[in-house]
Amino acid sequence: MDAGMAAVLGALAGSVGTMGAAFAAGRAQRAGAEIAARAEHRKNRRDPRQAAYKELIDAALALAEWEYYDDEPNQDAELEPYLLRIQKAYVDVALAGPARVAKPADKLYYESALYKVTVRERAKANFETPHRWVTDVNEKIFQHLADFMSAAQSALDDDGSRRRFRR
Template sequence: MDAGLAAVLGALAGSVATIGAALATGWAQREGARITARSEHRRQRLESRSAVYKQFLLRANDLRAAILPHAENPGVRISFHVDIERVELAANKVREVWSDVALAGPQSVAKCANSIRVASYLILISVGQIKEGSSEGDGSTPGYQAELILIDQCEHLGKLLDEFESVARKALDDDGSTN
């Protein structure tokens, strides 16, 4: 091999190596930027989810608190002590915040939140029956029966809230490494 051909091949090899290194560097930078952008997106998404979940839990716990002190005292008639307007307001606020949770996702959290939304609607129905029905009598009146149903619904709401907290915590702990 003569010196001229060796010089040309050396220059060609150097150029190919430089181009390859430039491509590899460009790819690595692009991947690094993509990973950084994805990480920032996930962080922002988790922060907004956390705020939405917190708001939903506060509203659902307000609903439960409007009923719970009276539901835990079996001898006390709910219709005489529960602030029905407070219960109605709290149930409506749960249903308002539910849409934010459904949009924030993920599906597992939205499903639990929907169960709580349905429970709040059923509580509203029971409160309406208590409001309309007579709460006097021997326990067979529609108002008294609605009180018993409301107590059961309050217990069910507590279980749904526990489930929501667990599912929401898992969703917030997801770092995306398993996707």
């Protein structure tokens, strides 16, 4: 092999190496930009989600702290503002998502509605039904609230820096 051929092969190897390095650097830069864009998107969605989650938690705690008395027949009307607050907060959470948070919120909302039905049925039955029913529903609300809080914390901790799917 003469010097001319060696120079051409050396230049060709250098070109291919440079092109390969540029391609790899471009892919790495693109992946970094995608991660940054996902993180920014998650950050922009995080604040409204956090506010919606907090409102549902506060509404559920307010309902759980509501005083139920056996001797007051018109408690259904007193209960209504608490349930409307939960309903509004639930809708906000369902819209804010994600689905893994909306499912525990569904259960929490359902138990809140059941609370109203339980109080109403006790009033219709002249409080002959066990007070334990109200306590049981309240305990379920706390359990679903704990599940919701765990899912909400997990969703808020996700900053989007990890890819879910490999290409």
